[in-house]
Amino acid sequence: MQRFRADGFDEFVAARWSALLHVARLLTGGDRQRAEDLVQESLVKLWFAWPKVAEQAPEAYVRQVLVRLAARSARRRWWGERPVGELPDRAGPGDVSAAVAERSRLEAALALLTPRQRAAVVLRYYEDLPEGQVAQALGCPVGTARSHASRGVARLREILSDSARPVK
Amino acid sequence: MDDFEHELTRMMREDRAHTPYGPGHRARLYEGIRVRRRTRVLVRAGGSALAVAGLSVGLALLPHLGSGSAPADLPLPATGSTAPPHSGEPTATVSGTAEPSTSLPPTGSTESHTPGGSPSGTTEPATTAPGSADSGSVSPQTTGTETSAPAYEGTPTYPPPSG
Numbered sequence: 001m002q003r004f005r006a007d008g009f010d011e012f013v014a015a016r017w018s019a020l021l022h023v024a025r026l027l028t029g030g031d032r033q034r035a036e037d038l039v040q041e042s043l044v045k046l047w048f049a050w051p052k053v054a055e056q057a058p059e060a061y062v063r064q065v066l067v068r069l070a071a072r073s074a075r076r077r078w079w080g081e082r083p084v085g086e087l088p089d090r091a092g093p094g095d096v097s098a099a100v101a102e103r104s105r106l107e108a109a110l111a112l113l114t115p116r117q118r119a120a121v122v123l124r125y126y127e128d129l130p131e132g133q134v135a136q137a138l139g140c141p142v143g144t145a146r147s148h149a150s151r152g153v154a155r156l157r158e159i160l161s162d163s164a165r166p167v168k
Numbered sequence: 169m170d171d172f173e174h175e176l177t178r179m180m181r182e183d184r185a186h187t188p189y190g191p192g193h194r195a196r197l198y199e200g201i202r203v204r205r206r207t208r209v210l211v212r213a214g215g216s217a218l219a220v221a222g223l224s225v226g227l228a229l230l231p232h233l234g235s236g237s238a239p240a241d242l243p244l245p246a247t248g249s250t251a252p253p254h255s256g257e258p259t260a261t262v263s264g265t266a267e268p269s270t271s272l273p274p275t276g277s278t279e280s281h282t283p284g285g286s287p288s289g290t291t292e293p294a295t296t297a298p299g300s301a302d303s304g305s306v307s308p309q310t311t312g313t314e315t316s317a318p319a320y321e322g323t324p325t326y327p328p329p330s331g
Contacts, residue, residue, distance in 0.1 A: 017189035041200070122180070153176065
């Protein structure tokens with residue numbers, strides 16, 4: 001029964017894990033731990049819905065769950081983080097390549113958007129979804145989704161152009 | 169799409185590093201599924217237990233509610249002053265003919281005869297019926313007043329008093 005229920009689930013997860021993790025990371029503004037938690041939670045939800053959605057569009061389902069969980073988790077004030085006495089090892093200045101720096105810049109800029117703006121921008125520009133599907137994933141009218149996306153892009157434009165400005 | 173939007177798309181897609189789905193991830197995922205399933209079962213069991221508890225409390229309170237309403241109606245027979253309900257069977261037919269016309273309206277109308285209408289001669293059957301078990305008509309005033317005079321109005325259960 002269980003095996004029948006999970007038929008194809010493992011394959012789907014293995015195939016989409018990396019992409020989902022990347023989307024989750026963009027949705028959380030670069031927070032890797034939170035991104036993993038979100039992917040895990042949305043896949044757990046997918047598992048329970050698998051018999052129903054497996055034949056249809058599991059990717060769309062899990063994306064929608066991911067976006068909503070990300071928006072909900074952004075409203076939480078506490079992430080279960082506890083202060084520690086010593087900081088863990090971090091990459092030194094010499095390790096920072098241009099790509100990593102750019103990614104950090106992008107993630108930091110995304111983190112400054114509201115959760116819904118961030119989701120709209122990620123779905124529209126990273127996932128390349130049409131506005132209708134973005135609206136469906138966000139659970140709002142198309143006009144609202146369009147507005148979120150355009151405001152998000154405008155804000156990113158502002159932030160990234162500021163951060164790209166050379167320091168004197 | 170303007171230049172910035174193209175650049176934004178490129179930046180988002182460029183750093184997509186492949187993260188393999190390892191056995192650790194799988195174990196963690198299935199552990200999450202197990203926990204969620206257990207939680208669901210517990211929630212479902214808790215919900216059923218709550219429903220059963222609610223039903224049993226409701227059933228336990230029901231007799232009290234029934235007995236609580238009975239005393240309110242019991243005093244009424246006393247005002248009828250005709251006969252006790254159980255012993256009144258033989259006299260029922262007798263008193264049903266004449267007395268009710270006088271005694272019913274005062275007692276019945278105070279409580280619940282109003283819907284059934286107060287005409288004395290005609291309401292007798294209506295009031296007697298709810299006594300149901302006993303075919304007497306003394307109880308009519310008692311039991312008929314308490315519950316369902318309107319419902320029984322059209323269905324007299326005992327033969328009309330022949331005088």
